[in-house]
Amino acid sequence: MGGGGVSTECLEFRRRVEAEPGNEAPDLAEHEARCASCARFRRTLGQFDGLIREALLVDVPAPQAPRRSPVAPERRTWWGIAAALVLAVGIGLAFRLPVPEPRAGSFAGHVVTHLEHEPEALDAVLRPMDRARVEDVLAAHGVRMAATTPIVYARTCIVDGKRVAHLVVHGASGAVTVMLLPGEQLSESGTFEAGSLSGRIRPITGGSVAIVGHDQPVEPAAERRILEAVGFDRRNRAGVAG
Amino acid sequence: MASSSDEIEPVLGGSIGVDRIDEDAERRLFDRWAVELRPDLFRYAFWLARDRALAEDIVQEALLRAWRAFGGLRDKQSVKQWLMTITRREYARTYQRKRLETTDLDALSAREEGLIAAHDDLDVREMRSAIFDLEAEYREPLVLQVLMGYKTEEIAGIMGISAGAVLTRLFRARRKLKSQLGWGVEE
CATH class of the missing domain: 3.40.1000 (Protein Transport Mog1p; Chain A)
Incomplete structure (x- = not known):
């Protein structure tokens, strides 16, 4: 290990930290302390993960003008609500008969x-x-x-x-x-x-x-x-x- | 977990019981969480859908649904995970409604080319492109771990799979990225 060889223990260490780079289990820390190759592997993995994180941080657009306000539905104007109702009723009458809501207990x-x-x-x-x-x-x-x-x-x-x-x-x-x-x-x-x-x-x-x-x-x-x-x-x- | 939701202080200060605050205060609290967590929710939705416009719609719908159910929420520490779950469910609803063309990767890549290329560093751009091409089963746990800071058990809870399966996917995700970017897979 210290001489650069990769043992079964090293493979296990790398498999575990590659799945969980933040894994600080005592046995992993102990192995890392005495295996220069695996310590280097973890440092490189840290750089790699930094790159992943940077890549995932895509720009976030400004919030859309809400089609419907998530926090204040009552702020919609009465005109808007009335127009929506008229439109909904009109479409409903024009294209379909009403479908009943299920009866309680049915x-x-x-x-x-x-x-x-x-x-x-x-x-x-x-x-x-x-x-x-x-x-x-x-x-x-x-x-x-x-x-x-x-x-x-x-x-x-x-x-x-x-x-x-x-x-x-x-x-x-x-x-x-x-x-x-x-x-x-x-x-x-x-x-x-x-x-x-x-x-x-x-x-x-x-x-x-x-x-x-x-x-x-x-x-x-x-x-x-x-x-x-x-x-x-x-x-x-x-x-x-x- | 280094969750930003852990750092949010209640609007009324102190150790309030959420069930005792009045409706206005509850609304302000939700507003504040929504504003603080929106970047995380958007990025999560984006990396699920790989479509910026769709991600915005998903987040907006998710926040609407969250607000409707907010009255029943009592554990403010889990707000972020709760919102993530709602966002994931909203994505599923969108997916089942629209039958997203997930297999047409070329079209998705072309549509989001500007976003992928929106970084000065070539390495980051190449990594972003590689993650974009990664299969969903590998991409999602990677986002939850690296970007959101979730622990393996939390990722398992959000995705509804075992912790062992999460670890396997994370290991394979990094291997695939390394292979694609020519970092070499050290043994």
Whole structure:
């Protein structure tokens, strides 16, 4: 080590400090004190990290003139609010019929509450879950999804006292939440909206499904692809009428 | 952690309980945190999205969401990490909405060429370009560690992966940068 050779101990030292240059563990300090080569390695690494830091410090632009003030929404003028309301109502009347908010206590209402409390599910679009884990969750519910369905998140959740498979599908139309309720055909079906969520609940052969879009309604084609991809196993079909 | 949020003093002074301050004071407190932490949030968002305009939008949306939820916040020491998490989530929402063209690196690089080149030092410019090209899984922990000063366990918490995975990514990130910049990988 002192003579310039690189031992296993040196390799371990370098591996650890290269991951954590600030690591001041006693064993690392002790090795550094008696190995000139590794001490030099750490100094060079410090210079390298200084360069990384300098590179990451990109110029920060002046704050945008806020489209919406984050700290004082009440400062918007009444004229602005009135204009926005008129525009929103006009667009709403012109292009669509109102979609109801879910009734309190309905399954749709429970779905909305659940999604509001589990926002981290959407993080999976950046970090998709292993397909094997997804398959485990699907199997636990007696559910099959076409292998080509881009499922990035799957978890067993309790919604309205019922065990459901909570999935996030990240396809060409963006992220869509799919909740599968095997073995039960819900009496409620139809569309709902709540805040940025908009969805549809419908019974299908062997169970029920809720398909929910975030920030935008799910495109009909995307909904159709999801419905075509879902299949409940026979054991779920036994107790329900298709 | 050398976090700037640790250095922020409460607006009313002393060891106030955040739950006792009135709405105006809470608003001023949030304002102050937002101003102080905005540079960190912007840089974090920029290095996630590699798009300056998008990063500005992400930060603005994240602060809006943060303000709406601020009433429930009780641990001021964790404000920075809380805001970082909201920013990361906002980026995820943007990503899932827009299906960002992350694979079109040439287009991203061309769009942000001015920002990458905005430094007098050639070494810094080359490093900035190399980090820009780094895969997201390596780029993000590097930003959180080197720029934000987070410890490994904190990075693991923000990214939702194990501490071991964070260390592996950080090690590989530096190796990739060294290799790309010709620093040589010493063994």
